[in-house]
Amino acid sequence: MFEGFATHRIAASGTEIFLCTKGEGEPLLLLHGYPQTHAMWHAIAPALAERFTVVCPDLRGYGDSGKPPSDAAHATYAKRTSAMDMVEVMAALGFGRFMAAGHDRGGRVVHRMCLDHPERVTRAAVLDIVPTRTLFRATDQAIATGYYHWFFLIQPEPLPERLIGADPSFYLRENLARWSGSRDMRWVVPEALAEYERCFSDPATIHATCEDYRAAATVDLAHDEADLDRKIACPLLVLWGEQGLMHRHFDVLATWREKASGPVEGTALPCGHFLAEERPAETLEHLLRFFALH
Incomplete structure (x- = not known):
């Protein structure tokens, strides 16, 4: 799926990040979401690499990246920690400043990176999310039903780990179908699905990804509360699926304009949650245009 990409393992603070790279242009970091890996970018990363130096990592706890032991405060899997991973990885590759796009959990890491490291991120894109604090504060029965996993995964260890671990493939496939615009799963290619299943079958991945959500409901919220006055300064692109929650x-664009001091643009695409796989051509078109403005 990533023909011609070089693979690397780069040490970050307390873990090791697996990634693949290709291209010679301006650096562009692509961050995946739950329950996937960098493989979610397979349909558009090669085309982006014709224009940019594309860096596709697995977030800590996901894929082939390290899965450090969790802590009681869930800080090991805080978005602040993951954002620092990515700043360190990009620095190790020689990129002090870069552009970044993130889907789902990766979008939340991009948001935190824009706040904590504004001197690093020159342009940013977030795909199919609203800010974490915004979602929690708006939660009602409909949101809790549609995004039930936000509240399932934050339950104390080992409840979700044991239940997911009983049949990881079923859990993975059910949620990919549930959150997409087409339950028949024709949008996910067999190679990508096999990669998701391979990685998600690891009990360490199941635990680490639960910790990602536990962090979102605790330490990430504390960081967000402390930073209510801080804004995303760089230009921001927002894309989301019109068939999704x-x-x-939400007025998705409005939620991000509240969090940014710089220009914000965006639109809905005719799909569910997994834009880069359900609608790769349209997603690629928007990302190419936006990041080429750099």
């Missing part, structure tokens, strides 16, 4: 329950 974000579109049904």
Whole structure:
């Protein structure tokens, strides 16, 4: 799926990050979401690499990246920690400043990176999310039903780990179908699905990804509360699926304009949650245009 990409393992603070790279242009960091890996970018990363130096990592706890032991405060898997991973990885590759796009959990890491390291991120894109604090504060029965996993995964260890671990493939496939615009799963290619299943079958990945969500409901919220006055300064692109929960329950663009001091643009695409796989051509078109403005 990533023909011609070089693979690397780079040490970050307390873990090791697996990634693949290709291209010679301006650096562009692509961050995946739950329950996937960097493989989610397979349909568009090669085309982006014709214009940019593309860096596709697995977030800590996901894929082939390290899965450091969790802590009681969930800080090991805080978005602040993951954002620092990515700043360190990009620095190790020789990129002090770069552009970044993140889907789902990766979008939350991009948001935190823009706040903590504004001197590093020159342009940013977030795909199919609203800010974490915004979602929690708006949660009602409909949101809790549609995004049930936010509240399932934050339950104390080992409840979600044991239940998911009983049949990881079923859990993975059910949620990919549930959150997409097409339950028949024709949008996910067999090679990508096999990669998701390979990685998600590891009990360490199941635990680490639960910790990602536990962090979102605790330490990430504390960081967000402390930074209410801080804004995303760089230009921001927002894309989301018009068949997804974000579109049904939020004015997605407005939620991000509240969090940014710089220009914000964006639109909905005719799909569910997994934009880069459900609608790769349209997603690629928007990312190419936006990041080429750099």
